[in-house]
Amino acid sequence: MADSGDPANEATVVEGATPVSLARILGPLPGFDSVPAWEVVWGRERARGWTAQTRAHQLMVDVDATYPGNTLRKQLALCPRALAPSARDRCTAQTFLRHAGEIGYVGFFRTQADSVEMANVPWGPQISFLIREGPFLGGPEELVSYSALASARHQRDRTGFFVAWHQVEFPSMPSMRRDRHYVRAPRWWGSVEVPYGALVELPPVVTYFRDRLIDGDAFSWAVFITEWTVATGVFLVEEYRRAQRLWLYPRRLAGWIRQFDSRHFCRGRDGLDEVAERELRALLDLLDLLNEEPEVSSRMTQLAGSSRERAGWVRVGMTTAGDRTEAQVAEDLSPLEVPYTDDVQRHRSFASSYRRQSEVRALEAPPPGSAYAGPAGSASASPAAPRLMPPPPPRSRHTSADGAPLVLVSNLAGHDIPASLLGSLSSPLSPSVAAGLIPFLGYGDVDEPAPRVGSVITGLLQAIVDLGEATTAWAMAETSVPVSIRQRLLAPFDRLTMRNELRARVLAAERINERRAEATRSRGRVRPRDEAASAAAASDMSPATRPRSEGPPSGGPGA
Secondary structure, three states, X not given: OOOOOOHHHHHHHHOEOOOEEHHHHXXXXXXXXXXXXXHXXXXXXXXXXXXXXXXXXXXXXXXXOOOOOHHHHHHHHHOOOOEEOEHHHOOOOOOOXXXXXXXXXXXXXXXXXXXXXXXXXXXXXXXXXXXXXXXXXXXXOOOOOHHHHHHHHHHHHHHXXXXXXXXXXXXHOOHHHHHHHOEEOOHHHHHOOOOOOOOOOOOOHHHHOHHHHXXXXXXXXXXXXXXXXXXXXXXXXXXXXXXXXXXOOOHHHHHHHHHOOXXXXXXXXXXXXXXXXXXXXXXXXXXXXXXXXXXXXXXXXHHHOOOOHHHHEEEEEEEEEOOEEEEEEOXXXXXXXXXXXXXXXXXXXXXXXXXXXXXXXXXXXXXXXXXXXXXXXXXXXXXXXXXXXXXXXXXXXXXXXXXXXXXXXOOOOHHHOOOHHHHHOOOEOOHHHHHHOHHHHOOOOOOOXXXXXXXXXXXXXXXXXXXXXXXXXXXXXXXXXXXXXXXXXXXXXXXXXXXXXXXXXXXXXXXXXXXXXXXXXXXXXXXXXXXXXXXXXXXXXXXXXXXOOOOOOOOOOOO
């Protein structure tokens, strides 16, 4: 894009009076790909008079000393509505305003800072330190792109620095100079950081007064904490209205939001939004309940799978009865017991009924053996092909005959034992293994043939299944026994418990075998040091003490 006019003359007339478009000061801006043309724009930026000695220009020089104007080109590409600030809004950390919504921010910040005694600035959110009222509900969303906010959040997670959404030059900054130009996240930041995927913009104080934040200015940090609290509260309501999401804020951040009156979060273009106030209070109440559940994080991680963002929010719905508005979870988070919407409760009731029926069918299934139940109760003389069974049902909560709750475990059933074991493992046990099983199976008679491997494994598994089914049936019938005792009796027969126990026992046996094999091998070894010592001892023996089986020393008489 060609230049026209004399921007330097225009700058002496326009800049400093009122905020104007930055293009009126720097002249027509070239296209993004015209890198050499941006050197000319950089020269005009340096010639504005007050900008040359700012920390913002020093940052650009530290990043692109060999390509002047490259950082300015990248930043203005994300700030198409950039403004040249008035004299009251000038600061050393930023030489332009990113958009019109930040007009007056720098001047009001300085006014507030001059009226506060730094020694009396408390730590934590204080509504009196709110410099910018808003952002408002339903505000313009086109000011900041999704990709810019996502990139800034990624840099914050990866490096631990607060990077504003327009500071795309950050990856090019040498690591040893980052502490000079960017604010490092404090140690307490993790307790108030929003979940990954919640793209809340950092407060403007990070952009316009980051030098004061780097120096540890108490007032600047109080402003940062206050504006962050308001921004996250507004985001919580807007995300519910946009996508029915409740972001799982940390407990400390939710407590900060509760410190402020809801009117600071729920102001729209037409004034206070009373419906939004009730929604915010309901969302915070549900968030407190979810923060009390220690298993929410692990359950959401399971639900999210490989999506890191999905683990940070739950889908919610609202119910209103009179003056009361309640937020409820709109997806099944079993086994967590939290307030659910009516649709989820109906789904959970149907799933629970289906699991109960599955457990009854599993208990009534015929044990494996030579006869298999066929269609209409007929028996088959030969084993049937192994069937594909559904996955084991999860634990379900029942009520016993006395009305007390009884947790039934998911027992192993007879149909879980594959019929192919009898045929595929048809070789007989070795004599040593058969002798070792005498205490269990009683195979001590030499005239009795050794059993086959498949028969032994199937019999042992069936004994475990029958024991678990018998214990479960007893626990369901003996209502006079306390529920806690019945639960302890049933716990070892749970499908997952048995699986983990068996695996642990097998691994322990494997380790014992490995140690025994290693000990056996080490008995026949002679270490090199022992061989050398033996040779040295033999060479030092006198002929009188040397065994007769050995000959005289090499080179001696009789050699």
